[in-house]
Amino acid sequence: MTDNPYQYTIADLLKDLPEPLNAANSEKETVTYQRGKAKKNGLEGSPDDSGLRFDDSVPVKEIALSAPELSGTDADDYEVVSIKTTYRLGQLPGTQIGLKYTRPVVKKKSTRTLTTTPAPANVLERSFADVSFLVGMLLDKFLYHLPLYRQHQRLEQNGVQVARSTLTNLVKRIIELLMPIYQAQMQSVLLSRVLAMDEAPIKAGRKKQGKMNKAYFWPIYGDQDEVCFTFSLSRGMQHTLDQLGDFSGVLVTDGYGAYERFNKQNSALSHAQCWVHSRRYFDDAQKAEPEAAAIALAYISRLYEHEKVIRDQNNYYTTA
Template sequence: MTSASDLSTLNADQLRQLASRLMEEMRGKQALIDKLTHEMAILKRLKFAASSEAYSGEQQRMLFETLDTDIEALTAEIEQLAPTKPADDEDRKRQPKRAPLPAALPRKEIRHDPDSTTCTCGCQLQRIGEDVAEKLDYQPGVFTVERHIRGKWVCRQCETLVQAPVPPQIIDKGIPTAGLLAHVLVAKYQDHLPLYRQSGIFGRAGLAIPDSTLAQWVGVCGVQLQPLVDALRQELLAQPVLHADETPVAMLKPGNGKTHRAYLWSYCSTSMSTMKAVVFDFAESRAGRHAGDFLGDWRGTLVCDDYVAYKALFRQGMMEAGCMAHARRKFHELYANHQSQIAEEALKLFGVLYDVERQVQEFDIDARRATRQQLGKPAADTLHAWLLAQRQRVPDGSATAKAIDYSLGRWGPLTHYLDDGAVPIDNNWVENQIRPIALGKKNWLFAGSLRAGQRAAAVMTLLHSARLNGHDVHAYMKDVLERLPTLPASRISDLLPHRWTPA
């Protein structure tokens, strides 16, 4: 921002250029606000129209949950872009009256008083009252109420009124503390409990919190956490080696009650890296452009399966490393289903390669590469020669021929790890990160919208990265939500899971 003193030193041309730039920025911001407002109008229309569509009861509740969350997220984004205006009397009338929190819940008083009770005129301030705001807190298994008491102090001489400021929170005017918001997010995105089920659980504890209210909380949290996810993605793309994989997720098409196949793409550092992180990216399809958009100008080594979507990335300069587990799995299926002797012999040869990997697991990069060259490369050469010999003996088109052809056709990427100590032998590490999400799909059935899928990917990125680093995910998310409102943008990286330390 240019100050008044700076403006006084500018000539006419510079002032015109500055005015033009500011107008351009304002037009761009207004265009984004208009886009978000239009998107919100569509969502509201979908919400009111959905009751007449042919949804099952559970589908309709989950759709409403998604729409409420998306609308609240859009509202938060618009408020960040547009200057907030003070609420007028009509706005205050429209705000619903909140039911008091149950009196039976234990309460903890948190007092906010001025640092000094001496007035600027030198007189001693007198306490004349207080404002009390109650917020619902949650520790695993226990609900409590925080009573935030802000004393009112006045100077009898000059009638100056002093009151401690309200500490900023993720949801300033709501009842939830960071602990309760963390619980809702962990339950929804780690334990895969839809919000309407959480609402029922809260109801049994005597707390009537509608799932629409929970959806609004999740929408705001998703917007506030996005800068942290963006920062984690940037740090992940500084890694020289990454895993990549994708898993299908049903995404609802509002208006016809049907779903289509979307995808959750996963990118993570290797198990050998000092940085432990996984970033999920939700996209409408399995097209390779989604991987290209996420990775951008990154040009390291990508460990992945033989999916064609990645091929364009390798033509642009990325190095390809294959997954030995995929090659081995094809022989394992032959042995498990048909007790194939050829498959059994292949599994023994693959086993030698994995024996070497178990030996070098704790080695540094140079020592790992040296041992792989000494022990792993001869074993790989033996396997390659055996595959070529067996291929001459099996008929074309057979399951055994297909298994052998897969390994021979990808032999270069499959053995790339032998020449680089930073590259793992297979892609199992990222597949293990996706597995809990794949199991959770049975609970949440589908993503209600593209925005809902992207929000889920963002929150799951932080929770699963925290788990990778050995953190208690609830403690991590609670601390992040407590510190985020007052943390300068320059220190956002302090809250990244691989840097965070519990208080």
């Protein structure tokens, strides 16, 4: 026998590893925001008192609402005396549209009293923004990473005049409404037996003219394919401690030292570092140590085979 550890073939070294289970023979398991009262100023070019302004290039869809009094048992006792109009800003794919709701004002002949069909309920009270516009704005900002200032530029190019501060205010109000959903999802994520966590730098908040502060998103991914993006101004361990607390499952991370320090503060936690990050170094070492790197990569590949079988069986954990 020679002292050369690379004399054996990869097949020789892998023979002691168990083969992946045959999936065919296994049973398959099936932030509070306080908003002040907005000042209502008459704005030139606004069709009503909502503050919404747009020019003739913006398409307007008229939606006529009926008065229930006109179809009631005493409908003959009512007559339409005028029409009230409410404007809201909606959105279609790639453009905006003005939604024009016409609402009849009816007078009851016998009492000479006037009633008006109410405008449809809106997501945000006393706002001209329709739910379609709000959803589009949030998707553009958070899913497609289109900042509000660029969305504002696009609105102006489409003929809609809305202050940038108004867009910021709308985002804050919607986040307040969505906060209970985020909190419920975060509670669900923390019930997982295995969590994955990472941190990614972003620019947030002006540091000085032309400079932005460096902050971090810390996504936390759970068993149910749920992910919550937590935010911190720093990359310190304290944020992990604040978010995970006494979590007692398995935490999968890269090799960043903050997670190891968190593990020392939480002895109930099992810290598992990411194979993908580890594998990169063996991949990079192929030029310098091709035989040793190939052996390591083959071992990791076999582990991935087992993982695939388990994942395909939808059986992530072995229970006693």
